[in-house]
Amino acid sequence: MATTRFTLTRNPFGRLLLTSEDGNIHEGVVPVRAFPIQAPNDGIALVNGDGAEVAWIDRLSDLTPAIRSLIEEELAGREFMPEVSRIESVTSFATPCTWSVVTDRGATSFVLRGEEDIRRVGSNGLLISDSHGIQFLVRDMQALDKHSRRILDRFL
Known part of the structure; x- marks a missing residue:
């Protein structure tokens, strides 16, 4: 385990407080x-209120369990990216249309404004943005069932 060059705690208001090796408090x-x-x-920056990086973490696994837990809690509170496991239906193959999907957070539906709101991520992943800006992740298109892949093929 690598040596952490800072300490991380929560202040009485629940905000993260970083104390650097040289004693500076952020x-x-x-x-x-x-x-x-x-x-x-991998690759997590800790930034202050002005957006300036005050610490860099190469890998979460390098941190002590206490610091890793604080960072994971904070990330979980900020990030919301449901992962699509199945596409049940779409109202139309023309956009805008409503998609009914099953995600790791339950079944939901969203409006896809246009094909440009589906972006490739890596070789088999997709990021789908709905009309409210929520991003849905398809980690691996090939892992989806045949019905879901057929629907996706019509939009790609």
Whole structure:
């Protein structure tokens, strides 16, 4: 395990408080993933309220369990990206249309405004943005069932 060059705690208001090795204190730091989809546990910046990076974490696994837990809690509270496991139906193959999907957070539906709101991520992944800006992740198109892949093929 690598040596952590800072300490991380919560202040009485629940905000993260980072104390650097040289004693500088940064209140209200926020963790930001460099590669949230392709490498979610690697490359995390801790930034202050002005958006300036005050610490860099190569890998979450390098941290002590206490610091890792604080960062994971903070990330979970900020990030909302349901992962699509099945596409049940679409109202039309022309956009805008409503998609009914099953995600890791339950069944839902959303409006796809246009084909440009479906972006490729890596070789088999997709990021689908709905009309409200919520992003749905398809981690691996090939892992979806045949019905879901057929629907996706009409939009890609």
